[in-house]
Amino acid sequence: MKPLTLPPRLLMGPGPINCYPRVLSAMSTQLVGQYDPVMTAYMNEVMALYRQVFNTQNQQTLLIDGTSRAGIEAVLVSAIEPGDKVLVPVFGRFGHLLAEIAERAGANVHTIEVPWGEVFQPEQIEQAIRQVQPKLLAVVQGDTSTTMLQPLEHLGEICRRHDVLFYSDATASIGGNPFDTDAWQLDAVSVGLQKCLGGPSGSAPVTLSERFVEVVRKRQHVEAGIKDAHHHDAAGSRIRSNYFDLPMIMDYWGEERLNHHTEAATMLFCARECAVNLLEEGQQAVIARHQHAGNAMLGGIQAMGLQPFGDLNHKMNNVVGVNIPDQVDGEAIRHTLLHRFNIEIGTSFGPLKGKIWRIGTMGYNARQDAVLHTLQSLETVLRQQGFGLVAGAGVDAALKIYDEADQ
């Protein structure tokens, strides 16, 4: 068998993206045992690190072993008892995903929608909360399908006033855009590593407020195979999933160290390194780096004569949608970029399929050189297809935006 041989792609799509080299190195660390004091100390350290990443004091801040949607499902299936009402404001594909996962967990799901490319006003969400009176509000912060960033800062107060649990999935936005769990009064947050945190997919950090923990603890049921005489089941209905049972997962991460899954140690080392990388560079500095890269990419795209997609006042820092001009073949452009330039940009889903490209500037790739190479290459490929543009305009605009940011 040939050894693994991968081309050196520059991943400038909506994620996954290239990992930070130090994150890759951490993943080749040899293991220790599951209950080795060295391992449990690293588990505790990871909890502390992600409290900083999430800007929270929540004790229950831990990893779900799976991709980002594993984190979503763990939060929803643990909180939702069949028939519970859940409100999901949908402004892109991942809103549909939250609704779908909540439905499968047995929820009575109500959605409100805005056209793809827009976000919600807090009043729209409050009005829906009044009508629906849900147990839980589930909303995506950044939806890569549309590149929009839903403002969350006013929603926590509304949820508290109406006694609604407030959950957000911030997989696509965390690390590249401000996120403040406690100040925004969030009760549950789930994320992934494969966007601005600069890791691979496969681990889903979550944080849970005390209010949220109280709700899920009412459904605590310990596994038969490890149950001792001192374990008593709670009165609430048993959570429909064993793998995503947050009370059991909390007891594995907590002082009880009650056996559940075998922690995916390599992904834990990876998640640790993603957090250390963010915190050592500084959360504000990393967000600013994403903002500069995003601005330069946007400016370059516009200078090339391309039209960005959606409401630019609510664009995520880390990804831009680009309307594919009528006269070019969007998939042929992507194909040439990949196969001749080793650069990947993204296509889109659902109503935007074939209509926009999505170009990301995330994590390790929120870098000036990555932005400049991508703009130059896109320009070259567009020129080859006969698209009318001023040669050099895109990259020059990006250089200028970087120069101004440096002053």
Next chain:
Amino acid sequence: MKPLTLPPRLLMGPGPINCYPRVLSAMSTQLVGQYDPVMTAYMNEVMALYRQVFNTQNQQTLLIDGTSRAGIEAVLVSAIEPGDKVLVPVFGRFGHLLAEIAERAGANVHTIEVPWGEVFQPEQIEQAIRQVQPKLLAVVQGDTSTTMLQPLEHLGEICRRHDVLFYSDATASIGGNPFDTDAWQLDAVSVGLQKCLGGPSGSAPVTLSERFVEVVRKRQHVEAGIKDAHHHDAAGSRIRSNYFDLPMIMDYWGEERLNHHTEAATMLFCARECAVNLLEEGQQAVIARHQHAGNAMLGGIQAMGLQPFGDLNHKMNNVVGVNIPDQVDGEAIRHTLLHRFNIEIGTSFGPLKGKIWRIGTMGYNARQDAVLHTLQSLETVLRQQGFGLVAGAGVDAALKIYDEADQ
């Protein structure tokens, strides 16, 4: 922050164990995009490799992104509609786990039990099938909690005769003991990497027969956010989990390449390397290596005057249970082995908690030197605690068993 700094433990417990160095190296490989033809080619290659690992022709052979119990839950929640009858023969902790996961999926679960340390006769299982008439039989092959290996070779024929789906979790045994999916007429198998395959926890290979696929396809529902006009929902009830929805996962791994999760690329590289390592050394050779290491460890334990646990005719090759002698403090022994010798051995669960140690010889650690160091160190620590034994007897017995195996 200090860089990751882990002590060089020799992991001789029931798993996780030390990874093969080549597996660790593979995990520091930089990524390509999710739909990059290089990535999808590796996904196809991994499917082909695991068909060899499982000894099957099953097209649907793929990875579930999560730990081994994620694979269990994907199989069970996709197959079981609420009220379906499931039969679980329980001979240790992981039988209880299968029952528990099936119950949470809504099954009407029937269990039969033998004392920990024993396995079932096929007739016992057939009798229960006659009584219960289940939709599915779920049985663990190797249960590390007792070190027992349930023979499976006669159960497939029984299941076909009674029109029952036959599922086994072989996480603890695959790679170190014979496993033959097609010859044994299994309909679904799930495993993990962290035992004899020599990887970390975090990816769960599964294989599904056509018969099984037909059952779960009846419940196919495509996600709203990516649904096109040509997608039609099947008549069966929607699967209760999005993350573990096997029809959607199959369409992501299949030619449809319909977006579901973002494949955990690093864990895929890791799973690939685990399989390549097994197949390059040769499945029979690896099983023989586990058998020799297991025999040498058992012989050494017995020569030291310790009593192995359970029915030795049905012991897994890769782990032995050792009755903790009355006069020694089992946890103190484990503590000294870990902190002075950097060797980890295991404790146990439930009825065996505090009564046996579990000593593994798995994957990379199914090696002569690992066996010899462990026996010598255990002897030294037992002597220090005043346990009467003939110095050198354990390691000498193991050396002799290795010498005889070489002839």
